[in-house]
Amino acid sequence: MSRFVALPQGVSEATFAKAIQEYRALLGEGRVRTDPASLQSYMKIMIPESEELHKPSAAMYPKTVKEIQAIVAIANKYKTPLWTVSTGKNMGYGSSAPATRGQIVLDLKTMKKIIHVDEELGYCLVEPGVTYYDLQQHFKKHKMNLWVDVPAPSAMASPMGNTADRGVGYTPYGEHFLFSCGMEVVLANGDVIRTGTGGVPNSTSWQANKWGYGPYVDGIFTQSNYGILTKLGVWLMKGPPPGGYFPFLMKFPKVEMLADIIKTLMPLRLAQIIPNACIVVNAGWEAAGYFTYDKNGKGTNRETFYKGKDSLPPKVFQQIMDKYDVGAWNFYAAVYGSPEQVALNWKYVSGAFKAKFGNQVRIITEKEAKDDPIFEYRRQLMMGGSTLQEFGLYNWRGGGGSMWFAPVAAARPSECDRQMRLATEVLNKYGFDYVSEFIVGWRDMHHIIDLLYDRTDREEMNKAYKCFDELLTVFTNNGWGTYRTNTAFMDKVSHSYGPGMRDIHYRLKRALDPNNILAPGKSGIDLNPHNPGYAFNEGLNHGRPLDVP
Structure with a gap:
């Protein structure tokens, strides 16, 4: 019987144990957890499938971009897949459980810096673990007349997580990806890129100008598994005057x-x-x-x-x-x-x-x-106010x-x-x-x-x-x-958009993540032939098994 709750597909227990040893050497024992009690919160799902299909093998808690770069290097070495979450408040769409069994949850809630808030132009730059509530408290503390657009489930969700899944809210800034500006992304090979004007040394307009120069790539890092977002710019609404x-x-x-x-x-x-x-x-x-x-x-x-x-x-x-x-x-x-x-x-x-x-x-x-x-x-x-529950x-x-x-x-x-x-x-x-x-x-x-x-x-x-x-x-x-959609139906929804889109999604995955270490199965994109989302060339929809305990 394995000493781990689950193992990644195709990875032996001995290989996984070596990977965990290296992750712990990097982060320390407390920030790499494999015990059932620590993993329990990542197994709670609301979708009609067995929890067995979505059991993680471990959870890790990085604090810096450099640590994430080192993590993806180890993941490539041992082929241990990483399922990235910010705060895990993905209610109705799968919570924080991975799409396929045995993935390591890369929990970014420990990266909680509000790096900058610009009251004059109305924008902020945040890390993945920052919540809408954190921003609201920051505005209140510094007496800033700014609003951030909050989704329905909870202000404890993350602007980065909700934007990456192209979520929506209810103010005039309700289309969250539309009102994002500039990303920092760690790629599967460990490279760090900054989109828009972020690549210009000492850029003063990274959160002010969306487009930069050349092909616009921010969109490929939303609803995808092509990179790990580590910073996001968010446009903020100026609060209207009294009576407004x-x-x-x-x-x-x-x-x-x-x-x-x-x-x-x-x-x-x-x-x-x-x-x-x-x-x-x-x-x-x-x-x-x-x-x-x-x-x-x-x-x-x-x-x-x-x-x-x-x-x-x-x-x-x-x-x-x-x-x-x-x-x-x-x-x-x-x-x-x-x-x-x-x-x-x-x-x-x-x-x-x-x-x-x-x-x-x-x-x-x-x-x-x-x-x-x-x-x-x-x-x-x-009005982008504090909503703590539905x-x-x-x-x-x-x-x-x-x-x-x-x-x-x-x-x-x-x-x-x-x-x-x-x-x-x-x-x-x-x-x-x-x-x-x-x-x-x-x-x-x-x-x-x-x-x-x-x-x-x-x-x-x-x-x-x-x-x-x-x-x-x-x-x-x-x-x-x-x-x-939720993790149980990502593959079917992916097929509904036609073979052309699936083909380009898989081409991008092969180019950016050939070892399939970043969130396999996310949006139906998975290079593992044993997983349901793989059979795109044959035009097959394997679907997902209904395995109810």
């Missing part, structure tokens, strides 16, 4: 109103009257926010209203809506600027929705919301299972309506509820659907896997791409 931020909520009573909501809001979004990445939240997602735990740890959730395993009947869903006073759709947005601009733009926004919906829309501002916790949560999100969402069904299905739609009313109807049909077929939000981008919708299920129930795990698989198939067949 006006958040609001509009509640709509009928599911069928989605197309008209989109039709009304998009002209306002395109004209930048509503400048932020606003959201249209369905009743399930909104109601889940109000579920709370009592002092005994027992939660109020959908099971309080309906004991069955099937999706909620319409009458029961309506009971939940009535209980928590949520709309079938709940539209959160804000207007920003000077007080005069805010007042004028609010007239445009409220007028447009009143003209379209009349008394069928309920408009709620801070004054009416008072101390409502969900309004406050959304108000904070849309209220109650994972208590909707219970059992710890969650997968975020994230297709993109063009921001057309008919397209969003069709996505909603197809997703509801597939989810209900397997007994799951449609719990979603549309994040309104520039001309697209990030349609975030949380497939919530009970991971303690073997039958539900199997159903959840099959349901997610069918959602991917149906949406791909309708011409909709998935912009982000």
